[in-house]
Amino acid sequence: MRKKSSGCILIAPLVLGCLVFYLAPFLLVLRFSFSAGSGKSIRLVGLENYQRILRNESFMLAFGNSLKFFAVGLPLIMVFAYLIALLMQKQADRHKLLKSVFLFPYIMPVAGTVLLVDLLFSEAGLLNSLLGALGLPAGDWLAGPSAFWVTIGLYLWKNAGYAVILLLAGLITIPTEQYESADLDGANTWQRFFYITTPQMWYSVFFALVFSVINGFKCFREIFLIGGQEPGDEIYMLQHFINNSFESMNYASLSVSSILLLAVILIFFGLFYGFVERKEAYRA
Amino acid sequence: MREKTAFRRVSGGFAALLSVIFLAPFCYVLLSSFWSQGKVSFLPYYDVFWGQSQYMLRFWRSLGISLCVGLGQLLVSVLAGFGFAKCRFPGRNAIFFGLMILMVLPVQVTLVPNYIMLGQLGLLDSYPALILPLIFAPLGAFILRQSFASIPDSIIDAAMLDGCGIPRILLWIAMPMNVSGLVCAFLLSFLDAWNMVEQPIAYLRNFERYPLSVALAYVPPTSMAIHLVCCILVVLPCLFLFAFFNRELVEGITLAEVK
Amino acid sequence: MKRWVLWVSVLAAWFLVFSTLFSLRVEQWMVPSVIVAEPRTEGFDTVLTLDCLFDTEEGLSLFAPYEGAAWEAGTRVRIIEPASYQLTQDRIQFRGSLAVAYATKLPRPDALVDVIVTPKWEPDTWLAVAREDTLPEWGALDRRASIQTQTEQEALLALEKAPVPFMEKRAWGMAPIVRQEDDLSPWADESGNVDKKAVDWLAVEAARQKPPRFYSLNDLSQWTAQMPKMGLGAGLVLAFLVLWGFSWPLARDWRKNSRRLAISALLTVASLGVLAGLLWAIELPSSLLPSTHIVDFGHYTQEFSAIFRALERLAAAGDVTAADAVSQANTRLWLSLASAAALPLAAAVLGLGQVLLGSRKNTHSQERT
Numbered sequence: 001m002r003k004k005s006s007g008c009i010l011i012a013p014l015v016l017g018c019l020v021f022y023l024a025p026f027l028l029v030l031r032f033s034f035s036a037g038s039g040k041s042i043r044l045v046g047l048e049n050y051q052r053i054l055r056n057e058s059f060m061l062a063f064g065n066s067l068k069f070f071a072v073g074l075p076l077i078m079v080f081a082y083l084i085a086l087l088m089q090k091q092a093d094r095h096k097l098l099k100s101v102f103l104f105p106y107i108m109p110v111a112g113t114v115l116l117v118d119l120l121f122s123e124a125g126l127l128n129s130l131l132g133a134l135g136l137p138a139g140d141w142l143a144g145p146s147a148f149w150v151t152i153g154l155y156l157w158k159n160a161g162y163a164v165i166l167l168l169a170g171l172i173t174i175p176t177e178q179y180e181s182a183d184l185d186g187a188n189t190w191q192r193f194f195y196i197t198t199p200q201m202w203y204s205v206f207f208a209l210v211f212s213v214i215n216g217f218k219c220f221r222e223i224f225l226i227g228g229q230e231p232g233d234e235i236y237m238l239q240h241f242i243n244n245s246f247e248s249m250n251y252a253s254l255s256v257s258s259i260l261l262l263a264v265i266l267i268f269f270g271l272f273y274g275f276v277e278r279k280e281a282y283r284a
Numbered sequence: 285m286r287e288k289t290a291f292r293r294v295s296g297g298f299a300a301l302l303s304v305i306f307l308a309p310f311c312y313v314l315l316s317s318f319w320s321q322g323k324v325s326f327l328p329y330y331d332v333f334w335g336q337s338q339y340m341l342r343f344w345r346s347l348g349i350s351l352c353v354g355l356g357q358l359l360v361s362v363l364a365g366f367g368f369a370k371c372r373f374p375g376r377n378a379i380f381f382g383l384m385i386l387m388v389l390p391v392q393v394t395l396v397p398n399y400i401m402l403g404q405l406g407l408l409d410s411y412p413a414l415i416l417p418l419i420f421a422p423l424g425a426f427i428l429r430q431s432f433a434s435i436p437d438s439i440i441d442a443a444m445l446d447g448c449g450i451p452r453i454l455l456w457i458a459m460p461m462n463v464s465g466l467v468c469a470f471l472l473s474f475l476d477a478w479n480m481v482e483q484p485i486a487y488l489r490n491f492e493r494y495p496l497s498v499a500l501a502y503v504p505p506t507s508m509a510i511h512l513v514c515c516i517l518v519v520l521p522c523l524f525l526f527a528f529f530n531r532e533l534v535e536g537i538t539l540a541e542v543k
Numbered sequence: 544m545k546r547w548v549l550w551v552s553v554l555a556a557w558f559l560v561f562s563t564l565f566s567l568r569v570e571q572w573m574v575p576s577v578i579v580a581e582p583r584t585e586g587f588d589t590v591l592t593l594d595c596l597f598d599t600e601e602g603l604s605l606f607a608p609y610e611g612a613a614w615e616a617g618t619r620v621r622i623i624e625p626a627s628y629q630l631t632q633d634r635i636q637f638r639g640s641l642a643v644a645y646a647t648k649l650p651r652p653d654a655l656v657d658v659i660v661t662p663k664w665e666p667d668t669w670l671a672v673a674r675e676d677t678l679p680e681w682g683a684l685d686r687r688a689s690i691q692t693q694t695e696q697e698a699l700l701a702l703e704k705a706p707v708p709f710m711e712k713r714a715w716g717m718a719p720i721v722r723q724e725d726d727l728s729p730w731a732d733e734s735g736n737v738d739k740k741a742v743d744w745l746a747v748e749a750a751r752q753k754p755p756r757f758y759s760l761n762d763l764s765q766w767t768a769q770m771p772k773m774g775l776g777a778g779l780v781l782a783f784l785v786l787w788g789f790s791w792p793l794a795r796d797w798r799k800n801s802r803r804l805a806i807s808a809l810l811t812v813a814s815l816g817v818l819a820g821l822l823w824a825i826e827l828p829s830s831l832l833p834s835t836h837i838v839d840f841g842h843y844t845q846e847f848s849a850i851f852r853a854l855e856r857l858a859a860a861g862d863v864t865a866a867d868a869v870s871q872a873n874t875r876l877w878l879s880l881a882s883a884a885a886l887p888l889a890a891a892v893l894g895l896g897q898v899l900l901g902s903r904k905n906t907h908s909q910e911r912t
Contacts (some may be wrong), residue, residue: 013420018422020401087299116309225481246392258393327836334566335569335570335571
């Protein structure tokens with residue numbers, strides 16, 4: 001079987017729906033990015049919008065901040081989740097409860113996390129009272145550079161469990177005989193990690209990365225609800241820029257930033273996917 | 285030997301610390317919900333569950349939307365996942381990669397054009413505007429393609445030789461073998477719909493029609509105690525689903541990558 | 544583990560549906576009817592009458608209506624800042640636009656209210672219960688009111704036409720007590736003169752003798768008429784809980800007991816339907832309901848014991864209406880208690896029977912093999 005027609009029929013609903021609700025809007029975005037004016041006076045202006053936006057300070061700030069967020073957050077979450085997964089690898093059965101608890105922060109609703117951040121990090125919050133009790137100076141944790149780290153911390157807390165489970169799944173499939181024979185050959189922990197674990201984990205790492213990026217973008221909700229439309233400079237993300245462009249009806253900058261974001265994602269994932277596929281083909 | 289016990293103790297302690305970090309906020313929210321105006325009081329719980337109907341009505345509204353999205357996406361993703369996994373047609377990998385990229389994009393990118401398009405379709409300010417885009421999200425197809433790919437081709441070939449059509453193969457062979465994947469896809473899309481914030485603000489016109497998660501997040505109730513109790517209410521269905529599908533979920537995410 | 548989660552979640556789901564239905568109805572019951580007053584102009588001031596003040600936990604306060612938004616949508620009332628009005632000897636100087644004059648019960652701050660404009664007028668009997676040892680002296684009664692029976696601590700007033708819904712402060716207006724001399728001694732100087740401008744009239748008003756508690760017998764008989772339905776509802780809820788408890792042994796072996804479990808599921812849904820019908824059939828008079836929340840059992844015991852003590856004493860003094868009211872209330876109370884107890888007992892019997900039947904079938908089939 002595997003006839004072309006049956007395949008096409010099966011994927012038709014999803015592809016049609018995606019076309020209507022995701023691709024068509026995206027093509028609209030593409031068109032907006034090449035035009036200027038609004039309402040009846042839309043005209044195509046080529047790459048003028050792109051040039052203009054690369055000179056826009058808010059855009060460069062937002063883009064830079066988003067890049068910084070992922071540049072810091074993604075490795076941190078992967079390392080954190082990997083460490084936990086490795087630790088759990090040997091004792092996955094002993095910590096069955098922990099396996100379920102990992103996902104609890106993920107199901108916490110946005111309202112709940114916003115409330116928690118407020119309770120912990122606001123000026124009258126738990127952290128400040130703790131510091132006060134210890135005699136250390138209190139600070140405004142939700143403004144300035146510390147806001148960025150609070151956001152990273154929130155991202156890690158909420159989404160680490162998700163990545164842990166993805167990585168743990170991959171770790172479980174590695175047969176233990178390989179480790180045992182490596183032990184017999186006298187390998188230490190580092191060598192075991194690099195020569196046995198890592199080569200077989202590329203697909204899991206890729207998956208964990210994809211979902212961590214998706215979850216990272218979702219962190220915007222909490223930042224928006226805590227910081228408002230114009231948060232401090234440190235946590236002004238690309239999505240804030242897009243949102244504010246929407247508020248000021250500046251469809252052009254909105255679209256251009258979306259296209260640039262897509263370009264970065266495409267390049268990043270394309271490269272990584274190619275890398276992973278090559279490693280997998282090498283292994284097989 | 286001593287090294288191993290030390291390692292076990294350290295890892296055990298680490299696991300315990302992690303459990304505390306992950307669970308503590310929940311316990312804090314739960315305990316604080318009983319604490320109103322400086323003393324233990326059940327009045328906020330009374331207010332949310334029996335005193336006013338608006339909280340429960342919003343709850344059912346959210347539940348209805350999320351169930352529609354979860355089941356709808358399940359249906360669409362089963363078809364698409366099977367198609368991507370088992371059928372060969374030109375451009376299969378390219379389309380799949382494209383879908384994956386669409387999945388990763390943040391909501392803000394397509395929010396405005398979606399708004400324009402939904403306006404033209406006449407669906408603005410109604411619940412289908414929230415439900416339909418989420419039904420066609422690629423997330424479910426992504427997960428289910430991986431889990432369907434793990435079905436050995438021989439089984440499907442044998443079934444085809446016996447004269448089964450694709451619907452039959454799907455219903456009686458593919459789906460029962462992949463309950464974990466199905467549950468995983470359903471749960472994740474349910475969660476996405478349950479926690480959605482940006483779309484209702486953009487597509488719905490007034491506060492009365494907001495589902496619970498958005499109403500709570502966007503306009504917090506003036507009383508902190510009621511806010512806390514509402515948070516508990518919002519977490520309740522997710523907790524139930526996670527407790528009920530615990531086994532499948534962990535296995536399902538597992539299966540999503542076993543090639 | 545799954546079965547346990549499912550079993551608990553059946554109760555949780557039933558509770559959530561029940562709470563939705565209950566809250567829809569409680570919201571309607573707990574809304575007090577209020578009459579608002581516009582301040583009238585007197586010279587340079589806008590004034591309200593003194594009876595617009597409500598006796599709240601924080602002392603005498605004034606309420607004003609407002610339109611809320613978002614979570615607090617609808618017409619609500621809030622307590623006005625004491626700084627924005629001033630009391631004189633017999634009026635309130637108020638610069639706002641509207642204030643609440645009368646209400647069926649003390650409004651809860653920031654709660655929904657129903658503003659009515661013209662109340663209806665129907666014959667009624669009012670019960671007055673003294674706050675202290677004896678009833679104060681009656682002043683000039685409204686021409687539609689007359690004292691039917693009076694004892695030391697309580698009195699029954701018959702009214703040709705009484706405003707419906709019943710508002711206690713209106714009763715104070717229609718059946719007033721003799722107003723006592725104001726005690727202005729705390730503000731007098733050595734020679735006994737009082738500077739009227741320095742007097743805290745709010746404190747004077749708060750210290751004044753309060754009129755007796757008034758209750759409407761029409762409202763009371765409406766309440767007692769609902770009691771059998773309330774008992775039925777309570778019995779139904781308890782019966783469901785009992786059946787749910789007994790469903791656990793059935794659930795353990797659910798394949799065999801699938802038919803019985805299906806019947807239980809049907810009964811669950813049916814119970815919710817019947818409860819909904821009952822809830823909408825119950826009409827509760829607002830004047831007898833508590834101010835904050837409907838399950839304030841302390842309020843109920845306090846009010847109803849005061850009412851029935853007074854009625855019994857009046858009945859002993861020979862009043863026929865009081866005696867009728869008491870006996871009617873008694874029969875209805877017994878009816879409600881009976882149904883509240885009978886339904887769960889029936890459910891328990893049913894549940895026990897199912898479990899025993901199930902286990903006996905087990906032993907029979909085991910014997911046969």
